[in-house]
Amino acid sequence: MRAYLMIIANCIKSTFTYRAHILFQILTSALMILVQFFIWRAVFVASPGGIEGAVVRGMSFDQTFLYVSLAAALGVLMRTWTDWDMNGQIRSGDIIMFMFKPADYMKYMFSNSIGFMAGNLISITIPSAIVIFGFFGAPLPGVLNTLFFAFALAGSCTLTFLFDFIIGTTCFWTMSIWGISAGKEVIIAFLSGALIPLGFYPEALRSVMVWLPFPYMYNLPLSILTASKANPLVWAQGIGVQLVWVIVILAASRAYYRYSLRKLTVNGG
Amino acid sequence: MENLIHLENVSKHFKVLNRREGLGGAFLDLFSRNYRTIKAVDELSLDIARGEIVGFLGPNGAGKSTTIKMMTGVLMPTAGSIVINGMNPFSERVKFVARIGVVFGQRTQLWWELPVRESFKLLKEIYRIPDDVYRANLARFEELVNLQELYGQQVRNLSLGQRMLCDIAASFLHDPSIIFLDEPTIGLDVAVKAQIRRLIRALNEDKNTTIILTTHDVGDVEALCRRIVMIDKGKLIYDGTTAAFGKLFGSYRTLRLMCREGEFDTMDALLPSMREKFAISAIDTQDKENHWYDITIDQDHTKLSDVLSWALNTLPVKDVQIQEIKTESVIAKVYAGGK
Numbered sequence: 301m302r303a304y305l306m307i308i309a310n311c312i313k314s315t316f317t318y319r320a321h322i323l324f325q326i327l328t329s330a331l332m333i334l335v336q337f338f339i340w341r342a343v344f345v346a347s348p349g350g351i352e353g354a355v356v357r358g359m360s361f362d363q364t365f366l367y368v369s370l371a372a373a374l375g376v377l378m379r380t381w382t383d384w385d386m387n388g389q390i391r392s393g394d395i396i397m398f399m400f401k402p403a404d405y406m407k408y409m410f411s412n413s414i415g416f417m418a419g420n421l422i423s424i425t426i427p428s429a430i431v432i433f434g435f436f437g438a439p440l441p442g443v444l445n446t447l448f449f450a451f452a453l454a455g456s457c458t459l460t461f462l463f464d465f466i467i468g469t470t471c472f473w474t475m476s477i478w479g480i481s482a483g484k485e486v487i488i489a490f491l492s493g494a495l496i497p498l499g500f501y502p503e504a505l506r507s508v509m510v511w512l513p514f515p516y517m518y519n520l521p522l523s524i525l526t527a528s529k530a531n532p533l534v535w536a537q538g539i540g541v542q543l544v545w546v547i548v549i550l551a552a553s554r555a556y557y558r559y560s561l562r563k564l565t566v567n568g569g
Numbered sequence: 570m571e572n573l574i575h576l577e578n579v580s581k582h583f584k585v586l587n588r589r590e591g592l593g594g595a596f597l598d599l600f601s602r603n604y605r606t607i608k609a610v611d612e613l614s615l616d617i618a619r620g621e622i623v624g625f626l627g628p629n630g631a632g633k634s635t636t637i638k639m640m641t642g643v644l645m646p647t648a649g650s651i652v653i654n655g656m657n658p659f660s661e662r663v664k665f666v667a668r669i670g671v672v673f674g675q676r677t678q679l680w681w682e683l684p685v686r687e688s689f690k691l692l693k694e695i696y697r698i699p700d701d702v703y704r705a706n707l708a709r710f711e712e713l714v715n716l717q718e719l720y721g722q723q724v725r726n727l728s729l730g731q732r733m734l735c736d737i738a739a740s741f742l743h744d745p746s747i748i749f750l751d752e753p754t755i756g757l758d759v760a761v762k763a764q765i766r767r768l769i770r771a772l773n774e775d776k777n778t779t780i781i782l783t784t785h786d787v788g789d790v791e792a793l794c795r796r797i798v799m800i801d802k803g804k805l806i807y808d809g810t811t812a813a814f815g816k817l818f819g820s821y822r823t824l825r826l827m828c829r830e831g832e833f834d835t836m837d838a839l840l841p842s843m844r845e846k847f848a849i850s851a852i853d854t855q856d857k858e859n860h861w862y863d864i865t866i867d868q869d870h871t872k873l874s875d876v877l878s879w880a881l882n883t884l885p886v887k888d889v890q891i892q893e894i895k896t897e898s899v900i901a902k903v904y905a906g907g908k
Contacts, residue, residue: 303694310680310687317682317723397678399643402667403695565644565659 303403304411311415315423322423329376329428333369337436340364357499366438367497367526371518373428374453375494378460378517380416382409383484386468387477406465406557413461441525448535452521455542459517462549463488465557472560493519513549516542573747573779574617574640579649581610581635581803609635611803612649619746620777622769624784624794624811632803633783637749640781641671654746667696670740674752677736679724685735686720689742696743703742709775710738714768730761737765741772747779748772754786766792787893791815799899820868821850824876825890828860832885836862839884846879847871860887 316322344361347354351361359367386409389395398405432438441449467484471477489495491514498506498519509515520538584604589597610632617623627633638644639651642658642665651658658665672678679688693703710716714734724732733753740748750769754762770793773780782793790797790811797814799807807814828836840852840862848870853863866873873891880886 303691306691306694310683310691313687314680314682394676396638396643397671397673397676399662400641400666400669400671400678401695402663404663 304407307408307411308415308418311412312419312422315416315419325376325420325424326427329372329424330431332372333428333431333436336368336372337365340368357497359497359499362438363526363528364497365436366432367522368495369428369432369436369438370522370525371494373425373432374456374518374522376428377417377420377425378457379420380413380461380464382413382461382464383467383471383477383481385409385412386465387471387481390468390471391475406554409465409468410461413464414457417457442530444530444532445525445527448532448539449521449525451539452516452524452535452542455539455546456517456521458546459513459542459549462546462553466549466553469553469557469560472564488514488517491515492517493522497522513545516545572616573619573654574615574781575650575652576613576615576636576640577650579610579613579636579639579646579651580608581632581639581644582647583607583609608803610639610646610800613800613803613805614649615798615805615808617779617781619779620773621796622773622780622782622794624782624790624797625800626784626790626797626807627800631800633800634751635803636800637751637781637783641669641749642666667743668746670743670745670748672733672736672740672748672750672753674733674750674755677724677732678739679732679735681725682723684721684723685716685727688724688735689720689739692739692742698743702744706742706744709772710741710768713771714738714764730757730764733757733761733765734768737768741776741778744776745778747781750780750782750784752784752786753782754784754789762786762788769793822866822868822873823892824864824866824873824880825892826862826864826880826884826886827888828862829885829887830860833857835885843876843879843884847876849876 340361341351344351344354344356344364347356349355354361356364386395389398395405398408401408433440463484467477467481470480474480491509491512493515494517498509498515501509516538520542524535524538583606585607586598586601587603587605588594589601613632613636625633625636635644639646640653640658642662645659654665654668656665678692679685680691689707692698698706707716716734716738719727719731719735724735727735737750737753753769754765757765766789769780769782772778773793780793782789784790794811797807797809797811798805799814843849843864844852847866849864850867851865853865856863864876866876877889877891881889
C-alpha cells in the first residue's frame with residue numbers, strides 16, 4: 301500500500317517538472333472557459349427573455365455557463381493519458397519492466413492516474429475554478445453540494461481511469477490505439493454531458509443515456525454541484541448507481557486485462 | 570553445489586502470420602489465417618548453480634531473449650519445465666520476481682523526471698526492503714562506484730553510463746538471488762564498461778548472487794563469466810568454461826583488405842596464391858561491393874604480421890582492418906567440430 305502511495309507522490313512530483321507545460325495548460329483551459337462563455341451567451345441572447353431572463357431547458361444562463369465551464373475544468377482534471385501511456389509501454393516493450401516487479405500493473409497504473417489527477421488539480425483545475433468563480437462571478441456551490449460532489453467526483457475519476465485502461469489494454473491486440481482512443485473521447489464527450497448539459501438532448505436520446513455509464517462521469521457530479529436546491533436523496537441514489545457501474549466495469553476491465561496478458565504471455569509476443 | 574536454476578527440454582513456439590507483399594497483400598493480411606510456427610527455443614536443458622556468472626551468447630534472434638523471458642516468468646514455455654529458486658516462474662510470477670532482479674540495457678526502471686533517490690525509495694517499498702539492508706546496500710554501492718553524487722540528479726539528466734550504473738545498483742537493492750542482465754554495457758565507453766564490470770563482479774562475490782548475462786561484447790564475458798552458454802536457432806550449441814571457449818575462437822582474427830578501385834582482377838588472381846602460401850582458413854567476399862575482402866587467419870598456424878606485410882607488398886590494397894572473429898563465425902566453428 302505504501303508503495304502505491306509513493307507512486308502517487310512521485311507522479312505529482314513528475315507533473316511539476318515541466319513548468320512550461322503547466323503554464324500552457326492553464327492558458328488553454330482559461331481560453332476554453334472564455335470560448336464557452338461566448339458560445340452560451342450567444343445562445344441565451346438569441347432566446348426569448350434574453351441573457352437575464354431566458355430559461356432554456358430548465359437552465360438559466362448562469363447555471364448553464366457554470367455547468368459547461370466546470371465540465372471543461374473537470375475534463376482537464378481527469379485527463380491523465382493512461383491509455384496513451386499504456387500504448388507507449390506496450391509498443392516499445394517497456395511494459396516488460398513492470399512484469400518484473402512484485403506489484404500489480406493495474407494498481408500501478410491507477411496510482412499513476414490518481415497522482416496525475418492530483419497534479420492536474422493543483423496546477424490547472426484550481427486555477428480554472430478561481431477564474432470561473434472569481435472572474436466570471438459564478439455563484440459558489442453550497443456545502444452539501446460540495447460534499448456530495450466530492451463523492452461523485454471520486455467515482456467519475458475511477459470510471460475515467462477504467463475506460464482509459466480498457467483502451468490501453470486493447471493495444472496488446474492492435475499495437476495502436478489511435479482510432480479507438482479518439483472514438484472513446486468522442487463517445488464520452490457526447491454521452492456524458494461533458495460538452496452540453498444533458499437537459500439539452502432530446503427526450504428519446506436521454507431515456508437511452510440513463511442506462512449507460514457515461515452520464516455518471518460528468519453529468520452526475522456537475523448536476524450535483526450546480527443544483528440550486530439540495531436534494532441529498534436523489535444525489536445519493538445517483539452515486540449508488542455510479543458505484544454499481546464502477547464495480548461492473550472494474551470487474552470487466554480486470555478480466556479483459558488478464559485475458560489479454562495471458563494471451564500474450566502464453567502465445568508469445 | 571546447490572542447483573538454483575533448472576531448465577528441462579524447454580521449448581517456445583510462436584505463431585507468426587505469413588505476410589504477403591505490397592499494399593494489397595497488407596490489406597489481405599488483415600483477414601489472413603495463414604500462420605507458420607517458429608521455434609524460438611527448442612528443447613533447451615540447462616542447470617545453473619548458486620553464485621555462478623553465466624554468459625549467454627548467440628547472434629540476434631537466436632532465442633536468448635525468449636529464454637530470459639521464460640526464466641523471468643514473463644513468457645510461458647510451450648513445453649518443458651523450468652524450476653528456479655524452487656518455483657515455477659510463470660505460474661508463481663509475483664512471488665518469484667520478488668527474489669530476482671532484471672536489467673535491460675535498452676530500458677530503464679527509473680523514473681525519468683525524478684531524482685534517482687526517489688526511484689530507489691519506491692523500490693524499497695515495492696520489495697519491502699528493511700532499513701538496515703537498504704542502508705548497507707547503498708553504502709556498498711558508494712564504496713564501489715561513487716553513486717552519491719548521482720542520487721540527487723533527475724534521471725533524464727544522467728548520461729547513459731551513469732543511468733546504467735544506477736539501474737544495475739537498483740536491481741541489486743533487494744538482495745535478489747538471481748540477476749538477469751541483458752546487454753548491460755551496450756553503447757558505453759571503455760571506462761564505464763570497466764566500472765560496470767567491477768560493480769557486477771563485486772556484488773556477485775558479496776552476496777553470492779547468481780548472474781545471467783547476455784551480451785555481444787566478448788570483453789564482458791572474459792571479464793565476468795567462468796561459464797558460457799551459446800544458443801543458436803533456439804538450440805544450445807555450447808555449454809562449457811570460458812577458457813575452453815576462448816581456445817575455440819580466441820586465436821582467430823579477421824584481416825580485412827580493401828581493394829583499390831578497378832584492380833579487382835589482380836586481387837582475385839593473387840588471392841589463391843596467398844591462400845596456399847599462408848594456409849588461410851577462409852576468404853570471404855561477402856562485402857565485395859564495398860571493395861572489402863575478409864580473410865580469416867588462425868594465429869596458431871599463421872603469423873598475422875606475415876600475411877599483412879605480404880598483402881601490403883603484393884596486393885592492390887587501399888586500406889586494412891583487423892577484427893576479432895564475428896559471433897557468426899564462432900558458431901560456424903562450434904558446429905564444425907567444437908561440441
